[in-house]
Amino acid sequence: MRSYFSHLFVKPDVEFPFQALRLRPYDLTRAHEVVKEHGEDDDPEVRAPEEFTGMMLIGTSREMEGKYIDHMSEIIKFKRDGYGRMGSTSKNSDSFEYRGFVSHWGWNSISESIDYGIPVIAMPMDLDQPMNAKLIVEIGVALEVLRDDNGALQREDIARVIKDVICGKCGENLRCNVRNLGEMLRSKNMEDIDVAVLKLTQLCHEKNESKNC
Numbered sequence: 001m002r003s004y005f006s007h008l009f010v011k012p013d014v015e016f017p018f019q020a021l022r023l024r025p026y027d028l029t030r031a032h033e034v035v036k037e038h039g040e041d042d043d044p045e046v047r048a049p050e051e052f053t054g055m056m057l058i059g060t061s062r063e064m065e066g067k068y069i070d071h072m073s074e075i076i077k078f079k080r081d082g083y084g085r086m087g088s089t090s091k092n093s094d095s096f097e098y099r100g101f102v103s104h105w106g107w108n109s110i111s112e113s114i115d116y117g118i119p120v121i122a123m124p125m126d127l128d129q130p131m132n133a134k135l136i137v138e139i140g141v142a143l144e145v146l147r148d149d150n151g152a153l154q155r156e157d158i159a160r161v162i163k164d165v166i167c168g169k170c171g172e173n174l175r176c177n178v179r180n181l182g183e184m185l186r187s188k189n190m191e192d193i194d195v196a197v198l199k200l201t202q203l204c205h206e207k208n209e210s211k212n213c
Helices: 002-010 025-039 062-075 093-097 107-116 129-138 155-167 169-212
Strands: 101-103 120-122 142-144
Touching (some): 002 025, 062 169, 107 120, 107 169, 129 142, 142 155
């Protein structure tokens, strides 16, 4: 998740301020390793957040992670002009026969889950996936299969979470939540994209004008 990694880049010795997204020791160790690898990378395409200039395009929504994007904007001193989420603008009613699906929980999985109204059994593997899983659990549209202290998944835990989502009352609540969230985001999707397009157009005009000076 962008906010979490931005925080690790800029404030590696300061604990992330939001309890819901704080990683367990196994995942936190791996996250610090990723930050260190990128910090030592000489590739100009790979830069720490505080080195960014211009504009960042982030496909998200305030309803999903507004407070986290606000935190990222503060620590890397980036102006936030709006939110926009790219995704489906129509609902596939046939998808509702599915009661859940298992995913590593990359950002595309999140978008698909919300677009089609299907809760996810999250089994994150690496990089941003542990933070993504915690985010989506926090907003009430998924369950995560937790790893043990050694980072291993246990078959009993996998079976229990799948059963809860597919057959249990918990799964019914998740399906209701994810459908409501999807409908709300679809209603705002075009408005958010229009704001992003307007800002991009303004930046293009400004750049062209500066070239002509």
